[in-house]
Amino acid sequence: MEWILRRCARFRSACTVCWSALWYESSIWKQRRRPGHMEDSYHKADQQTVQALRNLAHRLTRSGLAWHHLQANTSQHEWQAVIVDGHSVEELCKDKLGWHGKPLPKDLAESVVKELQGRMVSSSKRLYPAPPCEDAPPVSLRNIRMPSAPSYKLGEKVATRKAYGMALAKLGRYNQHVIVLDGDTKNSTFAELFKNEHPDRYVECYIAEQNMLRMAAISESNINLCGSHCGVSIGEDGPSQMGLEDLAMFRAIPTATVFYPSDAVSTEKAVELAANTKGLCFIRTSRPENSVIYNSNEDFHVGQAKVVYKTNDDHVTVIGAGVTLHEAMAAAEQLKKERINIRVIDPFTIKPLDSKTIIDNARATRGRIITDAPPVSLRNIRMPSAPSYKLGEKVATRKAYGMALAKLGRYNQHVIVLDGDTKNSTFAELFKNEHPDRYVECYIAEQNMDGPSQMGLEDLAMFRAIPTATVFYPSDAVSTEKAVELAANTKGLCFIRTSRPENSVIYNSNEDFHVGQAKVVYKTNDDHVTVIGAGVTLHEAMAAAEQLKKERINIRVIDPFTIKPLDSKTIIDNARATRGRIITVEDHYYEGGLGEAVCAAVVNEAGFSVNRMAVAAVPRSGKPQELLRIFGIDREAIAQAVRKILSSAANNK
Numbered sequence: 001m002e003w004i005l006r007r008c009a010r011f012r013s014a015c016t017v018c019w020s021a022l023w024y025e026s027s028i029w030k031q032r033r034r035p036g037h038m039e040d041s042y043h044k045a046d047q048q049t050v051q052a053l054r055n056l057a058h059r060l061t062r063s064g065l066a067w068h069h070l071q072a073n074t075s076q077h078e079w080q081a082v083i084v085d086g087h088s089v090e091e092l093c094k095d096k097l098g099w100h101g102k103p104l105p106k107d108l109a110e111s112v113v114k115e116l117q118g119r120m121v122s123s124s125k126r127l128y129p130a131p132p133c134e135d136a137p138p139v140s141l142r143n144i145r146m147p148s149a150p151s152y153k154l155g156e157k158v159a160t161r162k163a164y165g166m167a168l169a170k171l172g173r174y175n176q177h178v179i180v181l182d183g184d185t186k187n188s189t190f191a192e193l194f195k196n197e198h199p200d201r202y203v204e205c206y207i208a209e210q211n212m213l214r215m216a217a218i219s220e221s222n223i224n225l226c227g228s229h230c231g232v233s234i235g236e237d238g239p240s241q242m243g244l245e246d247l248a249m250f251r252a253i254p255t256a257t258v259f260y261p262s263d264a265v266s267t268e269k270a271v272e273l274a275a276n277t278k279g280l281c282f283i284r285t286s287r288p289e290n291s292v293i294y295n296s297n298e299d300f301h302v303g304q305a306k307v308v309y310k311t312n313d314d315h316v317t318v319i320g321a322g323v324t325l326h327e328a329m330a331a332a333e334q335l336k337k338e339r340i341n342i343r344v345i346d347p348f349t350i351k352p353l354d355s356k357t358i359i360d361n362a363r364a365t366r367g368r369i370i371t372d373a374p375p376v377s378l379r380n381i382r383m384p385s386a387p388s389y390k391l392g393e394k395v396a397t398r399k400a401y402g403m404a405l406a407k408l409g410r411y412n413q414h415v416i417v418l419d420g421d422t423k424n425s426t427f428a429e430l431f432k433n434e435h436p437d438r439y440v441e442c443y444i445a446e447q448n449m450d451g452p453s454q455m456g457l458e459d460l461a462m463f464r465a466i467p468t469a470t471v472f473y474p475s476d477a478v479s480t481e482k483a484v485e486l487a488a489n490t491k492g493l494c495f496i497r498t499s500r501p502e503n504s505v506i507y508n509s510n511e512d513f514h515v516g517q518a519k520v521v522y523k524t525n526d527d528h529v530t531v532i533g534a535g536v537t538l539h540e541a542m543a544a545a546e547q548l549k550k551e552r553i554n555i556r557v558i559d560p561f562t563i564k565p566l567d568s569k570t571i572i573d574n575a576r577a578t579r580g581r582i583i584t585v586e587d588h589y590y591e592g593g594l595g596e597a598v599c600a601a602v603v604n605e606a607g608f609s610v611n612r613m614a615v616a617a618v619p620r621s622g623k624p625q626e627l628l629r630i631f632g633i634d635r636e637a638i639a640q641a642v643r644k645i646l647s648s649a650a651n652n653k
Contacts, residue, residue: 143276144171144175144177144272144275144276145272146167146170146171146174146268146271146272147170147173147174149296149297150167150264150265150268150269150296151296152263152264152265152292152296153292154291154292154293154294154295155291155292156264156291156292157289157290157291157292162190162264162289164189164190164226164267164270164271164283164285165189165190165191165192165193165194166190166193166268167267167268167270167271167272168180168190168191168193168194168271169193169194169196169197169198170268171271171272171275172194172197172198172201173197173198175275176201178194178198178201178275179201179202179203180194180195180198180201180202180203181203181205181223182195182202182203182204182205183205184204184205186204189226189285191226223280223281224271224274224275224277224280224281224282224283225250225280225281225282225283226282226283226284226285227246227282227283227284227285246282246284247260247284247350247465248458248461248462248464248465248592249458249461249462249465250280250282250351251350251351251461251591251592252458252461252462252588252589252591252592252593253280253458253589253591254589254590254591254615254616254617254618255279255280255617255618256279256280256281256282256351257274257277257279257280257281257282257302257349257351257352258281258282258284258349258350258351259273259274259281259282259283259284259348259349259350260283260284260321260322260347260348260349260350261283261284261285261322261348262290262293262320262321262322262323262325262326262346262348263290263291263292263293263294264292265292265293265294265295265296265298266294266298266300266346266348267283267285269298269300270283270300270348271283273300273301273302277302284321284322284350285322286322286323288323290323290326291326293308293326293329294306300348302349302352303349303352303353303354304348304349304354304357305345305346305347305348305353305354305357305358306345306346306348307343307344307345307346307357307361308325308329308344308345308346309328309329309332309342309343309344310343310344310361311341311343313341314341314342314343314364314365315340315341315342315365315366315368316342316343316365316368317342317343317344317345317358317361317362317364317365317368318331318332318342318343318344318345319344319345319347319358320344320345320346321346321347321348321350325344325346328342328344329344332344342365343361343364343365345357345358345361351591383404383407383408383411383481383484383485384407384410384411386509386510387404387477387478387481387482387509388509389476389477389478389481389505389509390505391504391505391506391507391508392504392505393477393504393505399427399477399502402427402428402429402430402431403427403430403477403481404480404481404483404484404485405417405427405428405430405431405484406430406431406433406434406435407481408484408485408488409431409434409435409438410434410435412488413438415431415435415438415488416438416439416440417431417432417435417438417439417440418440419432419439419440419441423441458588458589458591458592459495459497459588460473460497460563460586460588460592460593460594461588461589461591461592461593461596462592463493463495463564464563464564464592464593464597465592466493468491468492468493469492469493469494469495469564470487470490470492470493470494470495470515470562470564470565471494471495471497471562471563471564472486472487472494472495472496472497472561472562472563473496473497473534473535473560473561473562473563473594474496474497474498474535474561475503475506475533475534475535475538475539475559475561476503476504476505476506476507477505478505478506478507478508478509478511479507479511479513479559479561480496480498482511482513483496483513483561484496486513486514486515490515497534497535497563498535499535499536499587500624501536501624503536503539504539506521506539506542507519513561515562515565516562516565516566516567517561517562517567517570518558518559518560518561518562518566518567518570518571519558519559519561520556520557520558520559520570520574521538521542521557521558521559522541522542522545522555522556522557523556523557523574524554524556526554527554527555527556527577527578528553528554528555528578528579528581528642528646529555529556529578529581529582529583529642529645529646530555530556530557530558530571530574530575530577530578530581530582530583531544531545531555531556531557531558531582531583531584531585531638531642532557532558532560532571532582532583532584532585532594532598533557533558533559533584533585533586533638534559534560534561534563534586534594535587536587536624536628537585537586537587537628537633538557538559540585540628540633540634540635540638541555541557541585541635541638542557543635544635544636544638544639544642545557547635547636547639548639548642548643553642553643553646555578555642556574556577556578558570558571558574560594560597563593563594563597564597566597566598566600566601568601568602571598571601571602572601572602572605572608575602575605575608579607579649580605580607580608580609581609581611581645581649582598582602582608582609582610582611583610583611583612583613583638583641583642583645584598584610584611584612584613584614585613585614585633585637585638586612586613586614586615586633587614587615587628587633588614588615589614589615589616590612590614590615590616593614594614595610595612595613595614596612598610599612611641611645613632613633613637613638613641614631614633615631615633616631616632617631619631
C-alpha cells in the first residue's frame with residue numbers, strides 16, 4: 001500500500017481497487033471528491049483510476065443486479081468508467097468458487113502473469129517500477145514535550161474533547177513530526193484547530209474509522225486515536241453516536257494504552273504522554289463542559305491514578321472517569337451532608353490500570369465494590385428435532401452454526417439472516433440456498449484479508465461490553481446447534497462465537513443447554529485444579545486432563561457455554577472442590593474475555609486464585625495448532641501451568 005501511494009504521488013494519479021460489493025461503501029464514493037477538490041487539493045491527484053473487480057460469487061447477488069448502474073453513477077462524478085468482466089478470461093479463473101482469502105498456487109500464478117503480459121498492447125512500457133525510496137528519516141518518540149503547562153484555571157468549564165483539539169494544535173506548533181489523520185470527525189474532536197494551523201500535516205481519511213483502528217493495531221503502528229462521541233453524555237446526537245463499547249475494544253488490543261482524562265488539564269497531559277508512548281493510544285474525551293479540577297502543574301503518568309476525594313473515615317471507594325468522575329465528586333459532597341464519607345479515584349489511564357492505588361484505597365474502605373447485570377427473557381422458538389451428530393464426530397462449530405441456522409429457518413418463517421459477505425465462512429450460505437427470500441447480503445465492511453486481520457481476538461470483549469448482549473461460546477456441533485436455538489429465544493443482541501477447526505462432538509444429542517449454565521465435562525473425586533476453556537481451548541483442556549491423568553494429577557474441566565451471563569455458581573462450587581485453584585485458557589486477548597469474566601465472578605471468594613492463559617501479542621499467520629502452541633494455550637501449556645500451580649502449593653506448605 002505504501003508503494004502504491006508513493007507511485008500515485010509521483011504520477012499525480014490515484015488508483016482504487018475494490019470488489020463489486022464495496023461499491024456500497026460510502027468511502028468509495030467520497031474518494032471521487034479528491035482530485036482537484038478545493039478542500040483536499042493537497043492530494044494533488046490529476047486523475048483517478050478505479051478498478052472494480054466483479055467476481056462470480058457476486059454475479060447473481062444484489063451487486064450483480066446493480067452493476068449496470070455503475071457506469072451512470074461514475075459518469076455523474078466525472079469519472080471515466082471502463083467496466084471489464086474478468087470472468088470473460090475463462091482460462092484465468094476457471095469460474096471456480098472457494099478462492100476467497102486463498103493464494104494462487106505458484107504454477108497458476110505464473111500462468112496468469114504470462115497471460116496478462118500477452119494481452120498488453122505495448123511491450124515497451126516498463127512493467128517493473130523501481131521500489132520506493134526509503135527517504136523518511138527515523139523519528140524518536142522520546143522527549144516529545146509541551147512547550148508550556150496547561151493554561152486552564154481551576155473551576156473553568158471545558159469539554160475534554162475541545163481540550164484535546166487545543167492540545168493537539170499546541171503540540172503541533174512545536175513539533176514538526178506531529179501528523180493528524182482524521183476520520184471525518186474534525187469538528188467533533190476539534191482536530192480542525194490543528195488543520196487550520198498545520199494544513200500540510202493534516203490528512204482527511206473520511207469515514208473509515210474501522211480500518212484505522214484494526215489495521216493500526218495489527219501493524220503495531222505508533223498511532224494515537226481520540227474518541228469524541230463516548231457515552232450517553234453526548235446527549236442530543238442520539239444512541240447511534242454514543243460509543244459505549246469503545247473502552248472494551250481498545251483494552252482488548254495488546255499494544256494499546258487507553259487514556260480517560262476528566263478535565264482540560266489532564267486531557268492536555270494525556271495528549272503529551274500519548275505522543276511519547278509507543279504503540280496504539282486511545283484518548284477518550286467527553287462532550288460536556290466540566291470543571292477543571294487539576295492545577296496546571298499537576299504531574300501525570302501512564303498507569304498512575306489520582307485520589308481526588310478522601311477523608312480519614314471513608315466507607316466506600318468510588319472510581320469514575322470523565323463525566324462520571326464529576327458525578328462521583330458531586331455525590332461525595334451530597335453524602336458528606338449525611339455523614340457518609342466516600343473516597344473518589346480518577347484512574348486517568350484505563351490500560352494500564354493503577355491496580356496498586358485502587359487496591360490500597362479499597363482496603364481502607366473495607367473493599368466495598370458494586371456490580372450489576374441485566375435480566376434475560378425468552379421466547380418460544382424451538383428446533384424441530386435434536387442435533388443429529390454422533391459422539392466423536394469431527395465438525396467445525398462454524399459449520400454446525402450454518403447447518404443449525406438453515407434447520408431453524410425451515411420451521412420458522414420469522415428467521416431472517418443478514419450477512420456481511422461471510423456466508424462461506426459462517427456457512428450461512430446453507431440458509432441462503434434454502435431460504436433466499438429471507439437472506440440479505442450486506443456486503444463487506446472490514447476490507448481485510450486472511451491472516452491476523454481475520455483473527456477476532458477482541459470480539460468477546462466487545463460483545464461483553466454491550467449491556468443487552470448474550471455471548472455464546474459453544475465447543476462442539478451439538479452445543480452450537482443448541483446455541484442457535486437459544487439465541488432465537490433470547491431478547492436483545494446475541495453473539496455466537498464459532499471456531500474453524502473440526503473438533504470432536506463431546507455432547508449427546510439430547511444434552512440440555514440453557515443460557516448461563518455451564519457444563520462440567522471432566523471430573524474425578526480428587527481433582528486438584530479447575531480448568532475453564534471454551535471452543536478450541538476446551539478440547540485442549542480435555543486433552544491436557546488425559547495427559548495429566550497418566551501422571552496421577554487430576555483436573556476438573558468446565559465448559560462455560562455462555563460467557564455472558566457466566567455461570568458463576570458452577571464455577572465457584574467446583575473451584576472450591578479444587579481448593580480455589582482456577583486456570584482459564586482462551587483463544588482471545590487477555591483483556592475483556594473469558595479470564596476477566598471468571599475473575600469478576602470469583603472476586604469476592606476468599607482463597608481463590610485465577611491463573612489466566614490467553615493470546616498475549618498480535619498474532620501472525622500459521623497453522624492453528626502451531627499458533628496455539630506459540631501463544632501458550634495448547635494442551636502442553638495447560639498441563640505445564642497445572643504442574644506449576646501444584647508445585648508452588650507444595651512449596652508453600
